[in-house]
Amino acid sequence: xxxxxxxxxxxxxxxxxxxxxxxxxxxxxxxxxxxxxxxxxxxxxxxxxxxxxxxxxxxxxxxxxxxxxxxxxxxxxxxxxxxxxxxxxxxxxxxxxxxxxxxxxxxxxxxxxxxxxxxxxxxxxxxxxxxxxxxxxxxxxxxxxxxxxxxxxxxxxxxxxxxxxxxxxxxxxxxxxxxxxxxxxxxxxxxxxxxxxxxxxxxxxxxxxxxxxxxxxxxxxxxxxxxxxxxxxxxxxxxxxxxxxxxxxxxxxxxxxxxxxxxxxxxxxxxxxxxxxxxx
Numbered sequence: 319x320x321x322x323x324x325x326x327x328x329x330x331x332x333x334x335x336x337x338x339x340x341x342x343x344x345x346x347x348x349x350x351x352x353x354x355x356x357x358x359x360x361x362x363x364x365x366x367x368x369x370x371x372x373x374x375x376x377x378x379x380x381x382x383x384x385x386x387x388x389x390x391x392x393x394x395x396x397x398x399x400x401x402x403x404x405x406x407x408x409x410x411x412x413x414x415x416x417x418x419x420x421x422x423x424x425x426x427x428x429x430x431x432x433x434x435x436x437x438x439x440x441x442x443x444x445x446x447x448x449x450x451x452x453x454x455x456x457x458x459x460x461x462x463x464x465x466x467x468x469x470x471x472x473x474x475x476x477x478x479x480x481x482x483x484x485x486x487x488x489x490x491x492x493x494x495x496x497x498x499x500x501x502x503x504x505x506x507x508x509x510x511x512x513x514x515x516x517x518x519x520x521x522x523x524x525x526x527x528x529x530x531x532x533x534x535x536x537x538x539x540x541x542x543x544x545x546x547x548x549x550x551x552x553x554x555x556x557x558x559x560x561x562x563x564x565x566x567x568x569x570x571x572x573x574x575x576x577x578x579x580x581x582x583x584x585x586x587x588x589x590x591x592x593x594x595x596x597x598x
Contacts, residue, residue, distance in 0.1 A: 331399055332399060332402040332403055332407065332410075333402075333407060334398075334402050334407050334410055334411045334414070335394065335395065335398040335399050335402050335410075338394060338398065338414065339391055339394060339395060341379055342379050342381065342387065342390070342391055342394075342441060343387070343391070345359070345379045345380055345381070346380075346381045346382070346387045349380065349381070349382050350382075356380060356382055356437075356439065358370075358376075359373065359376040359377060359379070359380040359439070360373065360376075360377055360380060360437035360438060360439045361373045361374065361376075361377035361422050361425065361426070361437060361438040361439070362437050363426070363429045363430075363434075363435050364426055364429070364430065366435070368437075373422075374419050374422040374423065375415075375418075375419065377422060377437075377438055377439050377440070378418040378419075378421070378422070378440065378441050378443060378444055379441065380439040380440065381439060381440055381441070382439065386440055390440060390441040390442055390445050391441075393445045393448065393449065394441065394444075394445055394448065397445075397448040397449060397451075397452045398410070398414070398448055400452065400456075401413070401448060401451055401452060401455070404455065405580055406576065406578060406579050406580025406582075406583070407578065407579060407580070408579055408580045408582060408583060409515070409580040409582060410580075412511075413447065413448075413451065413508070413511055413512075414444050414447070414448070415444075416447075416507055416508075416511055417443060417444045417446075417447025417448070417450075417504040417505075417507045417508045417511070418441065418443050418444035418447070418504065419507075420443070420447075420503050420504060420506065420507025420508075421442075421443020421444065421446070421447070421497075421500040421501065421503035421504035421507070422438070422443065422500065422503070423503065424443075424499050424500060424502065424503025424506065424507075425438050425443070425497050425499060425500040425503060428499040428500075438497050438500060440497075442497070442500065442501055442504070443497070443500040443501060443503055443504035444504055445504070446501040446502075446504040446505050446508075447504035447505060447507065447508035448508075449475075449476055449505075450476055450504070450505040450508040450509060450512075451508055451512060452472055452476075453472040453473050453475065453476030453477075454473075454476075454509070454512055455512075456472055457471065457472055457473035458471050458472065458473070459471070459472045460472075461475045476505075565595065568591065569591075569592065569595050572584065572588050572591065572592050573592075575588070
């Protein structure tokens, strides 16, 4: 398991990550109290009489051992908090669910192609999706293996994890009771979704989901617009300052909206207003 030292990407404990942690812990406790509950929540082979389509969602919230739950939730807390503060709640939740369900679909495909019939549980597929996203968005951030104080850049950590999962998956080490291809599935769906968002954001004139640090810098840029040329405008100093204060208030509102709900939550008019303000 790896972790990183927070270097200012956002120290808030955001709502989606918090609720995901609560749900996972609650389901784990429920599985301890009702032993047969896992039979309904785990992801089974498509030809199993126990298979249900909703299991593509429920399996990723199901854990039956403390260590499995702890390491997944530790990674969710460390990487998920940063990514949610970076993307906003809507995009982050979409990403988490897509990578988790995508991991389940890959695992079902592997079950069809192999003789693996054991049910799949755990948030690892979505967690590996989060690790992939962190490595792509913050590639040079130092990560540390637990108890080993040697930093490794996030991009190399992600690549290493991917190669290890591919090796164990292809080698067929099913006796380790780990769904390696589900992990790879989470990473695969993650990179597809991130590349899609980057293309979409580029087409809309935006450079992609930006971190709070970027928003702070952008906000500061707007606030530092020079006012020395006010005398050149066909308006009084008071009118100029009042208009700029009103424009700045609108920009602050738009930046706050991006911060908490993501760029996709903006209307076309707000996107245009932000774009025009940045080009003045």
